[in-house]
Structure formats: C-alpha cells, structure tokens
Amino acid sequence: MLRKIFKWSGIVLAALLILTLVAYAGISLNVHNRMQERYRYTVAPVTILSDSVSLLKGAHLLAIKGCYECHGTQMSGKIIADDGMIGRVSAANLTRGRGGLPADYTSEDWFRALQHGIGKDGRPLVLMPAQETAMMSESDMAAIIAYCNRLPPVNNQLPPTSIGPAARILAFFDKIPLLPVEKIDHLRTLDKVADTLEGIGQGKYLAASCSGCHGADLKGGEALLPGMLPAPDLSAGGNTGKWTQAQFIYTLRTGTTPSGHPMKNEDMPWQMTARYTDKELASLYQYFRSLK
Ligand code: HEC
Numbered sequence: 001m002l003r004k005i006f007k008w009s010g011i012v013l014a015a016l017l018i019l020t021l022v023a024y025a026g027i028s029l030n031v032h033n034r035m036q037e038r039y040r041y042t043v044a045p046v047t048i049l050s051d052s053v054s055l056l057k058g059a060h061l062l063a064i065k066g067c068y069e070c071h072g073t074q075m076s077g078k079i080i081a082d083d084g085m086i087g088r089v090s091a092a093n094l095t096r097g098r099g100g101l102p103a104d105y106t107s108e109d110w111f112r113a114l115q116h117g118i119g120k121d122g123r124p125l126v127l128m129p130a131q132e133t134a135m136m137s138e139s140d141m142a143a144i145i146a147y148c149n150r151l152p153p154v155n156n157q158l159p160p161t162s163i164g165p166a167a168r169i170l171a172f173f174d175k176i177p178l179l180p181v182e183k184i185d186h187l188r189t190l191d192k193v194a195d196t197l198e199g200i201g202q203g204k205y206l207a208a209s210c211s212g213c214h215g216a217d218l219k220g221g222e223a224l225l226p227g228m229l230p231a232p233d234l235s236a237g238g239n240t241g242k243w244t245q246a247q248f249i250y251t252l253r254t255g256t257t258p259s260g261h262p263m264k265n266e267d268m269p270w271q272m273t274a275r276y277t278d279k280e281l282a283s284l285y286q287y288f289r290s291l292k
C-alpha cells in the first residue's frame, strides 16, 4: 500500500516538474521573441540648441530624471543588475568614448530611444524607462541631447545584457516593464514645451517620473522587484494629505519622513528628488494634493 502511494506521488511530482519546465520554456521563448522584434518609427527632425540655457536645463534634467542612477555619474554606463535570477543588465555608455554611442548616433536616434524606447537598429531597449521619458516635452528632450552631446568621452565597454529566468517570468506576467517600447503610445505627439509655472500643471508633468513605482494613478504601486518595498500612495489620501508643503519638501530632500523614517535610496530614489528645485517640489506637492 505504502509503496503504491510512493510510486504514485513520484509520478505526480515528475509530471508537475515536467509541466513546470514546459511552461517555463514557453514563457522564456515568448520573452526572447519579443526581444528579437524590430521596430521602425520615424521621428521629425528637431534642432538641438546648445546655448547655455539649454545646457543648464539638460544638466538639471539628467539629475532629476534619474539618468545618473542607472547610467552612472559620468553617463559612461553601469551594470545595474547582476544576479542569476534577474540576469545581467547594462545601462549603456552614453558618452562618445570606447564602448559608448557610435559616431553616427544622431539626434533622431536619441529621440527614438527617449520617445519610442528603441535602439538605433530598431531593437527594443531593455529596462530603459522610456515609458517615462516618452512623456517629456520636445524641448526637454532636446536639452538632454544637447548636454549629452557635450559629455567628455569615457572609455567603458560594458558586457551585453542577458535576462535571467525570474525577470522573464515577471515580464511575461507584466510585473516589470522589461520592454518599455510595448507600453508607449507611439502615436502621441510630444508637447513642444512643458508647463514651467509652479502649480498643478507642472506637478502633473513632473510626476511621470514617479508613476513607474507609485502607480499610474500615483495611489501606490507594487514592489518593482521581489525583495523591494511597495511604493506608498502619494495622493491626498496618503501622507501627502497630512504633511505640510515644507514637510513634503524636507522628506524629498533628506530621504527622512516627518515621523523620522529614513528611506533607502535603492527603495525611494531621494538623491534624485533632492535635486529638484523648491518650485518643482512645491508643484509636485500641489498636484498630489489635488488627487483625491
Ligand atoms: C532604471 C535605469 C535607467 C534610467 C533611470 C535611465 N536609463 Fe537609459 N538605459 C537603461 C538601460 C538598461 C539601457 C540599455 C538598454 C538596452 O541596451 O537594451 C538604456 C539605454 C539608453 C539609451 C539608448 C542607447 C542606445 O544604445 O541606443 C539612451 C539614449 C538612454 N538610455 C538615455 C537615458 C536618459 C537620457 C535617461 C534619463 C532621462 C535615462 N536613460 C535613464 C537604463 C536606464
């Protein structure tokens, strides 16, 4: 009797194992095929002004949009993940040094990356938050390009990106934005210039950089990757509804909430929000408070 039970449970376990392997093979192939897809988008030529105002704006945008967090303090690229389950992810060297952008990388190529989430050859960019950069105005993108065109060349050859099993499974179930090209509305036309007046309009524009973690409606989002913290509700229903504007600004400058809770930069990128101007943080506060 016992032997029979053991035999049957052995068969059931083996069948489950095979099913799991087959399911994983299907998932892995699906993600592989999506990464092999090639996209074509034409972008309108835009004049890139390199006057001092544009360059200053570009420098500020790189800091507040988190570009340095992934591409490194010199924009010369960085390995942002390297483990067996997630895989190895290289954020590109965006200087013109060895291992950096090719000599024939044009402004149109820059727009294709920021606006559509694709590389020069039309391949989908992996884990580059283009669903967020695509919401930037044309003049902000142009300022970023102007600034990056002036970056001192840094030689840094990065290993190719390879996506591990956990990241494939999460991407298959749409839990991580592995291929932002699939998330972008490619027919949307860019705003020419963003609202820069302090208030709800500017806050809404800037909040595109928060929605990846705090949720599209900013009412809280799941943890980005297993082991990370979920991102809290930023609307009037959350702490923003209780904090004064000064407390809100203090939190995003220091990474410590009014109740004394220190946030880790890996969880909540406060070193990035610390670089926002007072006016920009005030606008974010006013926008979040307007969300009921
Ligand atoms: C969360 C990390 C992350 C952030 C933040 C980020 N990037 Fe990236 N970026 C990546 C990764 C990873 C790649 C490489 C994608 C690939 O090769 O598939 C990339 C690729 C790019 C490329 C494409 C280069 C090429 O090979 O065509 C450009 C351009 C770029 N990033 C610009 C920016 C700018 C500008 C910012 C700030 C507004 C920014 N990135 C913010 C992760 C990031």
Ligand code: HEC
Residues within 6 Å of the ligand: 206, 207, 209, 210, 211, 212, 213, 214, 224, 229, 230, 231, 232, 233, 234, 238, 239, 240, 251, 252, 257, 262, 263, 264, 267, 268, 269, 273, 284
């Ligand atoms: C990479 C994901 C990520 C991004 C991007 C991000 N946040 Fe967060 N944020 C978090 C997480 C996770 C926490 C919770 C941290 C903790 O409790 O230690 C948090 C906490 C906060 C808090 C404290 C809220 C509370 O109730 O304690 C504020 C305010 C905040 N974020 C604002 C912003 C703003 C504004 C932006 C955009 C400019 C932004 N965040 C972008 C992940 C993110």
